[in-house]
Amino acid sequence: MNKLLVENTDGGSVAVHVKNVIIGGKEKVVISGPCAVEDYDIMISIARKLKKLGVDIIRGGAFKPRTSPYSFQGLENEGLKILKKIGEEVGMPVISEIMDTRDVEGCYNYIDMIQIGSRNMYNYSLLKEVGKTNMPILLKRGMSATIEEWLYAAEYIMAEGNKSVVLCERGIRTFETYTRNTLDLNAVALIKERYRLPVIVDPSHGTGIRELVTRMSLAAITAGADGLEIESHIVPDEAMSDAAQTISMETLKTIIQNVKKLNIDFS
Numbered sequence: 001m002n003k004l005l006v007e008n009t010d011g012g013s014v015a016v017h018v019k020n021v022i023i024g025g026k027e028k029v030v031i032s033g034p035c036a037v038e039d040y041d042i043m044i045s046i047a048r049k050l051k052k053l054g055v056d057i058i059r060g061g062a063f064k065p066r067t068s069p070y071s072f073q074g075l076e077n078e079g080l081k082i083l084k085k086i087g088e089e090v091g092m093p094v095i096s097e098i099m100d101t102r103d104v105e106g107c108y109n110y111i112d113m114i115q116i117g118s119r120n121m122y123n124y125s126l127l128k129e130v131g132k133t134n135m136p137i138l139l140k141r142g143m144s145a146t147i148e149e150w151l152y153a154a155e156y157i158m159a160e161g162n163k164s165v166v167l168c169e170r171g172i173r174t175f176e177t178y179t180r181n182t183l184d185l186n187a188v189a190l191i192k193e194r195y196r197l198p199v200i201v202d203p204s205h206g207t208g209i210r211e212l213v214t215r216m217s218l219a220a221i222t223a224g225a226d227g228l229e230i231e232s233h234i235v236p237d238e239a240m241s242d243a244a245q246t247i248s249m250e251t252l253k254t255i256i257q258n259v260k261k262l263n264i265d266f267s
């Protein structure tokens with residue numbers, strides 16, 4: 001097999017820049033916001049809080065890959081427009097999931113980082129398409145993907161020329177049913193040891209239960225993660241999607257304060 005681009009050949013890891021935010025550098029990066037962009041007023045009030053708490057990048061889904069076709073599918077292009085507006089107003093980068101190759105080109109004007117969701121990790125046409133851009137990409141692990149398949153998905157993007165790839169562990173399907181997914185922190189430790197890409201953790205989809213998010217966030221950082229992607233809302237119970245795993249601004253504050261206290265030397 002040829003040497004892969006994701007392999008750590010020279011002991012150096014890659015840092016990915018999203019505007020002024022560096023993922024994979026010294027500082028842990030926190031991406032947060034609601035599962036879905038709901039409307040401008042809710043989004044701007046969330047964004048202002050996130051800014052105050054020291055969150056680095058705002059998340060919000062515009063195209064939502066829901067299990068049921070009858071569930072809220074997101075505001076689509078209108079959602080991207082809202083994200084752009086609030087990103088400019090609060091002065092923070094924004095990330096959103098793109099699901100369709102036809103939406104890749106247009107999204108440059110609205111968002112600063114493209115999220116490839118778990119359901120699309122195997123969508124090789126989409127991976128190739130985002131590989132042709134120079135946008136930073138957050139590649140979530142497929143819910144039943146092995147680490148090898150996930151790394152090859154990253155390789156698909158990088159082979160097209162785009163080396164700005166950040167991996168995101170978001171839990172995998174196992175026989176366990178008490179939690180939505182099983183957060184595989186082995187994957188984080190292994191990628192940090194052997195591969196060159198930054199890796200962050202999504203404890204929201206990783207657990208599906210908001211009460212578990214603080215502990216699993218801190219466990220993720222302790223395992224070596226470069227950051228976190230966490231679903232949060234000003235009124236978590238009223239979130240239009242994934243309410244059960246969405247945390248309050250107060251909980252997010254606690255997580256950020258505790259992440260700052262962790263200073264682990266892995267060398």
Ligand code: PEP
Pocket residue numbers: 035061065116117118119140170202205
């Ligand atoms: C999300 O981040 O909102 C999302 C849909 O995540 P995943 O693709 O990991 O299910």
Ligand code: MN
Pocket residue numbers: 035205231241242
């Ligand atoms: Mn979600």
